[in-house]
Amino acid sequence: MIDAVGNPQSILVLGGTSEIGLAIVEAFASDRPLRVVLAARPSERLDAAKAKLEARGCAVEALPFDALALDTHADVIAKAFAGGDIDVAVVAFGLLGDNEQAWTQIDTAVELAQVNYTAAVSVGVALAEKFKQQGHGSLVALSSVAGERARRSNFVYGSTKAGFDAFYSGLTEALRPYGVHVAVVRPWFVKSKMTAGLTPAPMATTPEAVAAVVVDAVRKRKELVWAPAPARFIMSALRHVPRPIFRRLPI
Numbered sequence: 001m002i003d004a005v006g007n008p009q010s011i012l013v014l015g016g017t018s019e020i021g022l023a024i025v026e027a028f029a030s031d032r033p034l035r036v037v038l039a040a041r042p043s044e045r046l047d048a049a050k051a052k053l054e055a056r057g058c059a060v061e062a063l064p065f066d067a068l069a070l071d072t073h074a075d076v077i078a079k080a081f082a083g084g085d086i087d088v089a090v091v092a093f094g095l096l097g098d099n100e101q102a103w104t105q106i107d108t109a110v111e112l113a114q115v116n117y118t119a120a121v122s123v124g125v126a127l128a129e130k131f132k133q134q135g136h137g138s139l140v141a142l143s144s145v146a147g148e149r150a151r152r153s154n155f156v157y158g159s160t161k162a163g164f165d166a167f168y169s170g171l172t173e174a175l176r177p178y179g180v181h182v183a184v185v186r187p188w189f190v191k192s193k194m195t196a197g198l199t200p201a202p203m204a205t206t207p208e209a210v211a212a213v214v215v216d217a218v219r220k221r222k223e224l225v226w227a228p229a230p231a232r233f234i235m236s237a238l239r240h241v242p243r244p245i246f247r248r249l250p251i
Helices: 019-029 044-055 070-082 106-134 155-178 207-220 231-239
Strands: 010-014 035-040 059-064 088-091 138-142 181-187 224-227
Touching (some): 019 138, 019 207, 035 070, 044 059, 059 070, 070 106, 106 138, 106 155, 138 207, 155 181, 181 231, 207 224, 224 231
Parallel strands (some): 010 035, 010 088, 138 181, 181 224
């Protein structure tokens, strides 16, 4: 259980090789070793992540997880909770994709939608049931500012994150009566493997900086946070820009 100062004893990362997800684990583990469950497709990256956390004293379990294998999600999450309560669960998987391919190739568009939205809803429903049974815990949903207003440059990805954000924002309200906290996190451009090769946007952030925002959100039970915080005001302004002007912006 999360203690009085907001330190968890256990954490589940769905998307266990996510740089942000792993940075969140390391941030929490800086206070004390944790029981960690990393759910991801088997790979050398997963093995390396497990070894790194074990070197810090964490007890780490790796579970095979494929976002597209929807019929396996409930079983994966059941196995994660089988070893004891999960204090923090992080939904950290996702695809950025190529927008020009995504709006012209059906398979690419459907894959983005299934991974970023359908799979996220699937695990969200399974996690909600487990957390309701526990009566405590925090569910961290890594959304994106891209979901707040679709831009020509990444509107397919943005549309999937808009759905993701709406689902977990609603789950925040649905789980509150059960004592379960949900934090929707909206990162700005994050310099990571996912964005490698792209020109960083002004105010580009890092996985470690996003992790610090997440740790603060869990400890203070915040339900909606931006990383970095000024992104909130930028996106608020962009949401209200008239469409004829918005389409001329170099974004």
